[in-house]
Amino acid sequence: MTLEAPTPQQPDLVLEVSGVSLSFNGVKAISDLSFKVAQGEICALIGPNGAGKSSLLNILNGVYVPDQGEIVFAGEHFRRMHPLEAARRGIGRGFQNNALFRGMSVIDNVIAGLSRRQTASLVEEALLLPRARRQERAFRDRARAVLALFGLEAVAETTVSSLPYGVQKKVEIARAIVAEPKLLLLDEPLAGMNAGEKQEIAAAIARLNRDLGLTIVLIEHDIGIVLKLAHHVVVLDYGRKLADGAPDTIRDNPDVIAAYLGKQTSERAA
Amino acid sequence: MNMFLETLIGGLLAGTMYSLVAIGFVLIYKASGVFNYAQGSLLLFAALTFVTLTDNGLPAIAAIAITIAILIATAIAIERFLLRPLTNRSPMTLFMATLGLAYVVEGVAQGIMGSQVRAIDLGIEDMPIFIGDILISQFDLTAAAVAITLVAVLALLFNRTRIGIQLRGVADDTRAALSIGIDINRIWQIVWAAAGLVGLVAGLLWGARQGVQFSLSLVVLKALPVLIIGGFTSIPGAIVGGLIVGAGESLAETYIGPFLGGGITPWFAYALALVFLFIRPAGLFGERQIERV
Amino acid sequence: MSDVEAPAVLDPAIRFTPRVLLAAAGLALLTAAPFLASEYWINAIVVPFLILSLAGLGLNLLTGYAGQMSLGAGAFMMVGAYATFAFQLRVPELPLPLALILAGVIAGATGLVFGIPSTRIKGFYLIVSTLAAQFFFEWLFLKFPWFYNGNSSATISLPGGLSIFGISAENPHGRYFLTLATVALLTILSFNLVRGQTGRNWMAIRDMDTAAAVIGVPIVRSKLEAFAVSSFILGIAGALWAFAYLGSASVQSFGLTRSYQILFIIIIGGLGTIRGAFYGAFFVSLLPLALDWLFQHLLGGQIDAGLLQNIQKAIFGLLIIGFLIREPEGLARLIGWKAAAPIRNPFSRSRTRR
Numbered sequence: 033m034t035l036e037a038p039t040p041q042q043p044d045l046v047l048e049v050s051g052v053s054l055s056f057n058g059v060k061a062i063s064d065l066s067f068k069v070a071q072g073e074i075c076a077l078i079g080p081n082g083a084g085k086s087s088l089l090n091i092l093n094g095v096y097v098p099d100q101g102e103i104v105f106a107g108e109h110f111r112r113m114h115p116l117e118a119a120r121r122g123i124g125r126g127f128q129n130n131a132l133f134r135g136m137s138v139i140d141n142v143i144a145g146l147s148r149r150q151t152a153s154l155v156e157e158a159l160l161l162p163r164a165r166r167q168e169r170a171f172r173d174r175a176r177a178v179l180a181l182f183g184l185e186a187v188a189e190t191t192v193s194s195l196p197y198g199v200q201k202k203v204e205i206a207r208a209i210v211a212e213p214k215l216l217l218l219d220e221p222l223a224g225m226n227a228g229e230k231q232e233i234a235a236a237i238a239r240l241n242r243d244l245g246l247t248i249v250l251i252e253h254d255i256g257i258v259l260k261l262a263h264h265v266v267v268l269d270y271g272r273k274l275a276d277g278a279p280d281t282i283r284d285n286p287d288v289i290a291a292y293l294g295k296q297t298s299e300r301a302a
Numbered sequence: 303m304n305m306f307l308e309t310l311i312g313g314l315l316a317g318t319m320y321s322l323v324a325i326g327f328v329l330i331y332k333a334s335g336v337f338n339y340a341q342g343s344l345l346l347f348a349a350l351t352f353v354t355l356t357d358n359g360l361p362a363i364a365a366i367a368i369t370i371a372i373l374i375a376t377a378i379a380i381e382r383f384l385l386r387p388l389t390n391r392s393p394m395t396l397f398m399a400t401l402g403l404a405y406v407v408e409g410v411a412q413g414i415m416g417s418q419v420r421a422i423d424l425g426i427e428d429m430p431i432f433i434g435d436i437l438i439s440q441f442d443l444t445a446a447a448v449a450i451t452l453v454a455v456l457a458l459l460f461n462r463t464r465i466g467i468q469l470r471g472v473a474d475d476t477r478a479a480l481s482i483g484i485d486i487n488r489i490w491q492i493v494w495a496a497a498g499l500v501g502l503v504a505g506l507l508w509g510a511r512q513g514v515q516f517s518l519s520l521v522v523l524k525a526l527p528v529l530i531i532g533g534f535t536s537i538p539g540a541i542v543g544g545l546i547v548g549a550g551e552s553l554a555e556t557y558i559g560p561f562l563g564g565g566i567t568p569w570f571a572y573a574l575a576l577v578f579l580f581i582r583p584a585g586l587f588g589e590r591q592i593e594r595v
Numbered sequence: 596m597s598d599v600e601a602p603a604v605l606d607p608a609i610r611f612t613p614r615v616l617l618a619a620a621g622l623a624l625l626t627a628a629p630f631l632a633s634e635y636w637i638n639a640i641v642v643p644f645l646i647l648s649l650a651g652l653g654l655n656l657l658t659g660y661a662g663q664m665s666l667g668a669g670a671f672m673m674v675g676a677y678a679t680f681a682f683q684l685r686v687p688e689l690p691l692p693l694a695l696i697l698a699g700v701i702a703g704a705t706g707l708v709f710g711i712p713s714t715r716i717k718g719f720y721l722i723v724s725t726l727a728a729q730f731f732f733e734w735l736f737l738k739f740p741w742f743y744n745g746n747s748s749a750t751i752s753l754p755g756g757l758s759i760f761g762i763s764a765e766n767p768h769g770r771y772f773l774t775l776a777t778v779a780l781l782t783i784l785s786f787n788l789v790r791g792q793t794g795r796n797w798m799a800i801r802d803m804d805t806a807a808a809v810i811g812v813p814i815v816r817s818k819l820e821a822f823a824v825s826s827f828i829l830g831i832a833g834a835l836w837a838f839a840y841l842g843s844a845s846v847q848s849f850g851l852t853r854s855y856q857i858l859f860i861i862i863i864g865g866l867g868t869i870r871g872a873f874y875g876a877f878f879v880s881l882l883p884l885a886l887d888w889l890f891q892h893l894l895g896g897q898i899d900a901g902l903l904q905n906i907q908k909a910i911f912g913l914l915i916i917g918f919l920i921r922e923p924e925g926l927a928r929l930i931g932w933k934a935a936a937p938i939r940n941p942f943s944r945s946r947t948r949r
Contacts, residue, residue: 093809119811131806133799135867143792144799148811150792154820157791158784164791171792207810337719387920394664395919397719398862401855402915409909417901523726530723563738572727576712579723583716 044071045104046215046247047092052101054087054271061087062271065101069215069264074241074248076258079268085251086128088268089217092249093125094118106214120148124213126204128220128251134193138184138203141192142175145210178210182236198229202236209240216240218250222257230254234261259283307436309556310549315442317548318449322504323521324528324540325453326497331534332473333493334385335393339400342522343407344498348373349505349514350411353420369502376407377494385490408519419515422506445507452503453541456496465492473535527575533588542586547571614870621873625775634767638840642774644880646835649778651860651872652785653828658858659866660789661821662801663713667725668829669853670709670732675702675830676837676844677742680751684744691759695777695831702830703823710822714815717804729851737846752843770839777835781828786869788824797821798867829857859911863918865927874926883907 047069054062062084069075077085090096092103094113103110105121113123124145133141149171152164179185182202192200201221208216221237222230234257240246252258258265258279265282267274275285282288323341330338351372355365384403388396428441460466471479472489480486508518524547532543554570578585625645629637654668678698682689689697705728712724736742743749756765757773764773788794796817799807808814837844856879864875886907890898918925 095805095809115805115808116811116813119809125809127806127809131803133802133807135802136795136798140795140798144795144807144812145810147792147796147799147813152792154788154793154824157793158788160787164787168791211811384916384920391919391923393718394662395923397664397722398858399916399919401858402912402919405855405912405915406909407912409905409907409912413902413905413909417905523730526723526726530720565734565738569727569730569734572723572730575723576727579712579716579720583720 045069046071046106047249048104049088049092050102050104052088052091052098052103054084054091054096054098060271062091062098065268065271065273067266067273067276069247069249072241072245072247073263074237074250074261075264075266076262077249077251077266077268078253078255078258079274082270083268084271085268086219089125089219089249089251092118092123092217116148119211122212122214124208124211124216126201126208126216126218126221128223130197130200130204132192132200132204132207135191137189137191138195139172139175139179139188141203142178142207142210143171145207146171146174148211175206175210178206181239182206198225198233201225201233205233205236205240209244209246214247216246216248218248220251220253222252222254230257237261304436305556306553308438309552311436311438312442313549313552314545315439315446315548316552317545318446318541319504319507319544320521320524320528320547321541321544322449322452322500322507323525324532324544325456325537326500326504327525327529328534328537328540329456329493329497329500331529333469334490336385336396336400337393337534338497339397339522340404340407341497341501341525342519343404343411344373344376345501345505345508345521346514346516346519347376347407347411348498348502349422349509349518350415350420352502352506353422353509353514354415356422357420366502370499373498373502374491374495377498378491380494381487381491385494386487404519404522408516412516417516419513420509421513422509424506424510426510428511441511445511448503448507452500453537456500457537465489469493524571527571529585530575531578531585533585535589536585536587539585539587547574550574618870622779629768629771637771638767640880640884642771642840643836644876645774645778646832646840647857647860647876647880648873649781649835650829650832650857651864651876652782652869653825653832654857655861655864655866655868655872656785656789656797656828657821657825659861659868659871660794660801661797661818661825662804663710663818663821664719664721665725665825666722666851666854666858667709667728668857669849669851670725670728671702671706671826671829672833672836672853673732673736673846673849674705674826675699675833676849677736677751678702678830679834679838680744680753681742683753683755687755691757691764695834698834699827699831702833703827706822706826706829707819710819713818713822725854729854733846733850743845748845750843750845751837753838757838774835774839777831781831782869785824785828789869793817793820801867859915861925862915863925865925866923868925868927870930871925871927874930878926882910886910 045068048066049068050066052062052065053060065084065088067075077088079085087096091098092105092113094115094117097112103113105113105123108121133144136144150167152161152167155161156164176185176188179188182205184199184202184206187195187199192203195203205218205221208218218237222233225233237248237250238261241248250262252261259282260279262279264277265279266276267282267285267288275282275288277285323345326341326345327338330336330341348369351369352365355368356362360368380403384399385396388399426441426444428439430437431440432438460470468479468484469489469492471482471484472486476486504521505514505518508521512518528540528543528547530543531546532539532541551567551570555564555567558570559566625641628641632641650668650672653671654665657663657665675698678701679694682694682697683691686694709724709728713721716724737749740746740749743751756763757769758764759769759773762769764770789797796807796812797820799810799812800814800817804814833849837848841848860875860879861872862875863878864873865871887903890903890906922929
């Protein structure tokens with residue numbers, strides 16, 4: 033046995049998608065898709081609308097069941113995920129259209145993300161027994177700490193539906209990371225924001241990655257931000273993988289430029 | 303064997319009546335996504351209006367014409383004062399609103415026209431006849447024939463007329479329909495009026511059978527299992543569901559009922575619907591919805 | 596022990612906010628009520644109001660908090676009433692409070708069974724399951740004489756009257772305080788539940804179930820818990836309705852109309868609030884009296900009882916529609932203390948569809 037460090041091509045993998053296909057009523061959404069996500073990286077999924085990006089995240093979360101293929105997460109093989117199991121094993125998720133609990137306060141939304149840590153039973157909660165009180169205190173402390181990361185302490189008790197969209201997006205990310213996932217999936221976390229807000233959220237995502245070592249898979253249309261933020265980019269088109277590699281190689285890939293980047297960036301600029 | 307066949311056929315014929323009520327639901331559900339709990343009340347309202355008019359000496363034809371006019375006015379009022387203010391609200395809110403509507407319609411109809419049982423004579427003999435050596439109710443046969451005719455007419459309207467095609471457009475994709483300039487409020491009015499007409503036919507047939515009275519409005523409770531079994535969005539589903547429920551009830555009462563002390567009809571259809579829900583949640587002919595998040 | 600500091604955790608609950616003061620004042624008033632009001636008012640109006648509030652509370656946990664539609668409230672009340680009767684009749688040694696709790700547990704278990712379909716179906720499809728409960732129990736308790744002890748009128752009434760640990764409560768004050776204590780206790784327990792993780796899980800499912808599942812809310816368990824807790828409370832409310840209010844009850848006391856009434860209470864009072872059940876029950880209890888009074892005075896008692904009933908029905912229907920359109924959060928928001936309170940409405944808008 034040599035004492036060589038692992039080669040850069042084979043870092044620790046958190047996620048491996050292999051040969052995954054999905055169709056809705058006979059229409060292929062994803063065909064035979066494979067890629068790998070290494071521990072501690074930010075992996076961006078890019079591609080035009082309808083390329084199957086959101087569907088892929090839904091498969092990873094167990095909302096959709098793939099027709100074929102397999103997912104390897106943290107060394108375990110899954111033919112399909114179940115939503116609850118995915119959450120328990122540490123896959124966090126932010127949604128494309130805000131999927132916050134509209135009628136609940138910001139802090140309650142975030143604490144809801146701690147459900148899998150629940151230890152107190154229903155009866156203990158009804159009677160406010162010690163375990164229920166301890167749990168409530170621990171949950172609140174944890175949620176406040178996460179809200180502080182996003183500067184959301186002031187709106188903790190506000191009902192989310194009355195907050196501006198940009199703030200809601202932050203609450204959504206806070207809810208996704210409150211239970212300390214191993215892998216965070218974000219579906220267009222920057223969509224619908226102005227340039228300043230985008231920078232702010234992008235910086236927050238970079239911080240989560242750098243400071244907490246969180247592995248992140250995100251979908252984003254803003255190529256400029258993707259190329260800066262991501263360590264690894266996977267390009268999808270019509271449910272197929274078009275390219276996969278470091279941002280530099282993606283930028284220079286003629287297929288990508290032809291099929292997506294050139295067209296999209298010019299559209300975006302317009 | 304004859305007894306089995308008689309029970310089955312009697313059940314199937316009764317089932318066509320369930321189908322008729324369920325079709326009213328499907329029309330409204332497809333066009334506006336509303337589960338109309340007031341369908342039973344509208345049925346009672348229609349039958350009661352007709353009976354009141356004929357009791358006051360109007361000829362049947364005139365009574366039907368006036369009833370239809372009132373049903374159309376009601377549909378327009380419902381669209382204007384209930385559906386439109388509740389646009390974009392959750393299906394649950396709309397459902398609860400139709401529960402309120404059921405109370406309004408029942409309260410107003412019975413408040414004005416009285417709560418006592420009224421008889422309708424449609425001139426159909428209610429004498430059983432022998433077909434081969436099987437005894438079948440002539441009334442049930444006639445009712446089934448009327449139901450089948452009505453379904454055929456509706457199918458024709460929806461497939462051949464402009465309005466029908468627009469309606470299908472709304473059902474398939476409301477947003478796209480709006481974007482090409484279909485007047486959705488008008489479609490709703492038409493659909494609710496059509497559902498009222500179906501309710502009138504069903505109300506007259508049921509009313510002739512058991513008298514026009516409050517319990518007519520409870521047929522809404524029979525249609526629900528039919529829709530669960532057939533699927534909320536499909537007219538063929540409503541028909542097949544109605545037949546399954548009708549035959550199932552009739553057979554169960556005859557063959558299972560005696561072991562349970564009888565009288566199981568009120569809940570048997572629901573038990574059947576629950577079984578279907580577990581096997582096929584979208585119903586036999588329903589479309590499975592894909593969730594998008 | 597660090598638990599001593601616990602009140603800090605419950606901060607919004609324990610502080611003397613106007614709402615807490617209002618609740619305390621209400622409780623004080625209710626405690627003093629029997630010494631202020633006539634016996635008729637207490638037994639014919641306040642007792643049923645309290646029991647309807649409790650039933651509304653039970654349904655509100657399921658429908659207003661967990662977002663599961665139910666038209667079977669009457670069925671679970673019925674189960675609670677008949678179970679209490681069975682315990683008191685067949686196990687007379689069992690004290691009434693214990694019999695009530697056990698009857699609640701049986702009703703809760705029943706609710707759980709009829710809630711199983713909720714793990715597969717959503718929205719108003721679920722009314723098929725709760726209506727199944729309604730019709731099944733109406734049939735069951737009428738069909739088998741064992742449940743009503745073969746009584747010729749098929750009604751149930753407690754064999755020894757209301758009696759708590761040997762002390763008879765079979766008098767106006769006894770009935771009233773038994774009801775008040777039960778309602779107050781169950782209200783506090785419900786309040787604790789909805790403020791804890793259980794309540795957050797319910798509301799998460801109500802607001803967006805797919806997202807709830809993905810972030811780790813145990814959907815199946817939470818829904819079943821909602822059915823069980825809701826039916827537990829409804830069961831106890833049913834027993835009180837039968838024995839502390841009516842005295843003797845039958846299947847008709849808990850028919851479909853009762854189920855509608857309980858649902859109307861929470862729509863009018865406010866879906867997804869504890870106090871909404873009380874406001875709604877107050878409204879539903881007083882409206883018929885008010886209408887009656889109005890017609891007696893305006894028309895000099897010339898109005899036919901049947902017509903009055905139909906007018907009442909139409910008015911209730913209009914109120915339901917009106918509240919859903921104009922004030923979907925019910926009286927709870929109108930009587931709210933925070934005028935600028937953020938919108939907190941369970942079914943306000945449909946989700947963005949794409």
